[in-house]
Amino acid sequence: MSDDETISDEHIQWMQKALDFAKDALTNSEVPVGCIIVYDNQIIGNGRNFVNETKNATRHAEFVAIDQVLDWCKKTDCASEEVFKNSVLYVTVEPCIMCAGALRAIQIPLVVYGCANERFGGCGSVLSIHSDKLPNQGPAFKCISGVFQEEAVKLLKDFYKGENINAPDSKRKKKL
Amino acid sequence: MMATNTLNNWTVEAVLEESFRNAVILQEAYICEVLDKKCTSTLVKEVPKVFPMLQHRHLRRVRTKDGVMHILICLASQVKDINSVFELLKLSSINIECLGPPELHKVSDSPPLTRAQFIEGSQHWPSSFHEDKQLERVLKGELFPIEDLKRIEQHMVEAIKMAEIARSNGYYAMGVVVVDPSDDEIMVKCHSLCPVDASNINSVELHPLQHTPMIAIDLVARGQGGGIWKYDTNKFYCKSNPTKAHDKEGPYLCTGYDVYLTKEPCIMCSMGLLHSRIGRVFYGEASKEGALGSRYKLHVQQGLNHHFKVFRGILSNKCKALEMS
Numbered sequence: 060m061s062d063d064e065t066i067s068d069e070h071i072q073w074m075q076k077a078l079d080f081a082k083d084a085l086t087n088s089e090v091p092v093g094c095i096i097v098y099d100n101q102i103i104g105n106g107r108n109f110v111n112e113t114k115n116a117t118r119h120a121e122f123v124a125i126d127q128v129l130d131w132c133k134k135t136d137c138a139s140e141e142v143f144k145n146s147v148l149y150v151t152v153e154p155c156i157m158c159a160g161a162l163r164a165i166q167i168p169l170v171v172y173g174c175a176n177e178r179f180g181g182c183g184s185v186l187s188i189h190s191d192k193l194p195n196q197g198p199a200f201k202c203i204s205g206v207f208q209e210e211a212v213k214l215l216k217d218f219y220k221g222e223n224i225n226a227p228d229s230k231r232k233k234k235l
Numbered sequence: 236m237m238a239t240n241t242l243n244n245w246t247v248e249a250v251l252e253e254s255f256r257n258a259v260i261l262q263e264a265y266i267c268e269v270l271d272k273k274c275t276s277t278l279v280k281e282v283p284k285v286f287p288m289l290q291h292r293h294l295r296r297v298r299t300k301d302g303v304m305h306i307l308i309c310l311a312s313q314v315k316d317i318n319s320v321f322e323l324l325k326l327s328s329i330n331i332e333c334l335g336p337p338e339l340h341k342v343s344d345s346p347p348l349t350r351a352q353f354i355e356g357s358q359h360w361p362s363s364f365h366e367d368k369q370l371e372r373v374l375k376g377e378l379f380p381i382e383d384l385k386r387i388e389q390h391m392v393e394a395i396k397m398a399e400i401a402r403s404n405g406y407y408a409m410g411v412v413v414v415d416p417s418d419d420e421i422m423v424k425c426h427s428l429c430p431v432d433a434s435n436i437n438s439v440e441l442h443p444l445q446h447t448p449m450i451a452i453d454l455v456a457r458g459q460g461g462g463i464w465k466y467d468t469n470k471f472y473c474k475s476n477p478t479k480a481h482d483k484e485g486p487y488l489c490t491g492y493d494v495y496l497t498k499e500p501c502i503m504c505s506m507g508l509l510h511s512r513i514g515r516v517f518y519g520e521a522s523k524e525g526a527l528g529s530r531y532k533l534h535v536q537q538g539l540n541h542h543f544k545v546f547r548g549i550l551s552n553k554c555k556a557l558e559m560s
C-alpha cells in the first residue's frame with residue numbers, strides 16, 4: 060500500500076496535527092477521522108468528519124478540508140488546480156472509496172495516512188481507487204501508510220466502544 | 236400481471252453480479268463405476284472420509300446414467316496421480332473390489348447460482364441446486380409490472396429535462412432526480428454545474444467535487460435542515476422537511492429512496508450514494524468509467540456493508556442523445 064519512501068519527520072509532524080482534528084470529531088460524536096492539506100509548508104485546509112451535523116453522509120474529513128482549500132484559493136486568488144497538484148493530504152484513516160475518487164478528481168499527488176479502513180477503504184483495503192487505471196477520474200496518487208497507525212486505531216476503537224463494529228449500522232447504538 | 240423489462244423504445248436491465256452470468260468452470264475429478272450396487276451405501280459413507288471435498292459440497296457423490304452407476308471419488312488435485320486413488324482407498328475399510336478403475340471426469344468447480352449454470356454443470360456431473368426464484372425472474376427479464384415501468388419512465392423524463400436545462404445554460408447535460416418510491420414523491424431535482432467550456436470561466440467558481448449526484452445528496456440533506464454547499468438553489472428543486480423522513484437514522488437520509496440519473500455515476504458519486512444508503516439506482520446511459528456496472532459494480536462489491544439494486548437502460552436513446560446534440 061505504501062511506497063518505499065521512508066516516513067519523514069515532516070510527515071510525522073503534520074500527521075500529529077491531523078490527529079488533533081480526529082480527536083475533535085470524537086468529542087463531537089463524529090467518527091474520529093482528521094485531515095489536513097499542506098501546501099507550501101502551511102496548512103491551507105483542515106477537516107474532520109461532519110456527517111451527523113450536516114446530515115450529509117458524504118461530509119468526510121477529506122471533503123471538508125478540500126472545501127476549505129477552495130475557499131483559501133478564492134481568498135488568495137490562487138488557481139486551485141495548481142494548489143492541489145502541489146499539496147500533500149494527511150488523513151488519520153485510509154481514505155474511503157468516495158474520498159479516493161475525490162482525491163483523484165482534485166489531482167492530489169500524495170496522500171499520507173494512519174491506519175487502514177477495512178470497511179470502506181479506497182486505497183487498497185476494499186478497492187484500489189488510488190492506483191487503478193481511471194484516466195477520466197484524474198491521475199493516480201501515491202500513498203504512504205502507517206503514520207501514527209496505533210493512535211488512529213485507538214481513536215476509532217474509542218468511538219466504537221460498546222458497539223459491534225461488524226453489525227449493520229442500523230443495529231448499532233449511536234454514541235451520544 | 237406479468238412483469239417485463241420493455242416499454243416503448245427502451246429496455247431496462249438489472250445490473251447484476253458478474254457471477255450470475257459466468258459460464259461454469261470445470262475441474263478434473265476421478266470417478267469409478269460401482270460394480271456391486273450393494274456396496275453403494277458403504278461407499279457413500281466411507282469415500283468422503285478419505286476424500287472430503289469441503290469446497291465442492293454441491294457435487295453429488297453418485298450418478299446413475301443409463302443404468303450404470305458411478306461414484307465421485309475425489310478431485311484430481313487431491314491426489315498425486317491415478318495410482319494414489321486406490322492406494323488411499325485401500326487404507327480405509329472400503330472394499331475396492333466393488334469399484335471399477337478410476338477414470339478422469341469433468342465436474343463443475345463452484346455451486347450453481349442460477350438454473351442456467353445448474354443445467355450446464357449437470358451435463359458433466361450432477362449437483363445440488365437451490366433456486367432463487369426472484370433471481371430467475373430477473374434473469375428472464377421479468378423486472379417490473381408495466382405500471383412501475385411507466386413511473387420509472389416518468390421520473391427519467393424529469394431527469395432528462397434537468398439535463399436539457401443544464402445544456403442550455405452551458406453545463407454538461409446531466410440530470411438527477413431523487414424519488415421516495417413509497418408514494419412516488421420527488422424529493423430533489425438537480426443538474427450538472429460543470430461548464431462544458433471552462434476556458435472563459437474564472438476557475439475559483441468551479442468546484443471539482445460538485446458532480447450532479449453529490450449535489451443531489453447535499454440537497455436531500457438541505458431539505459432536512461442540513462447540507463453544506465451554496466449554489467443558486469432556484470435552479471433546483473428540493474422538498475423541504477418531508478415528514479416521513481423524520482424517523483430516518485442519522486445522516487442516512489437516502490434510505491429507501493430511488494435516484495434517477497441520465498448517466499452512470501463515477502466511483503466517487505457511487506460511493507457517496509452508498510454512504511447515504513440509497514435504495515435503488517436507475518440510469519439511462521452507461522459511462523466508460525462508471526462504477527455501477529461499467530468499470531466497477533460498487534453496489535454488489537464484496538466487503539462493503541450496504542448493497543443496493545441498480546437498473547440501467549431507462550430511456551437510453553434519449554439519455555445518449557443528450558450528449559451528442
Ligand SMILES: [Zn+2]
Nearest residue numbers: 119154155158
Ligand atoms: Zn471518505
Ligand SMILES: [Zn+2]
Nearest residue numbers: 446501503504
Ligand atoms: Zn461523479
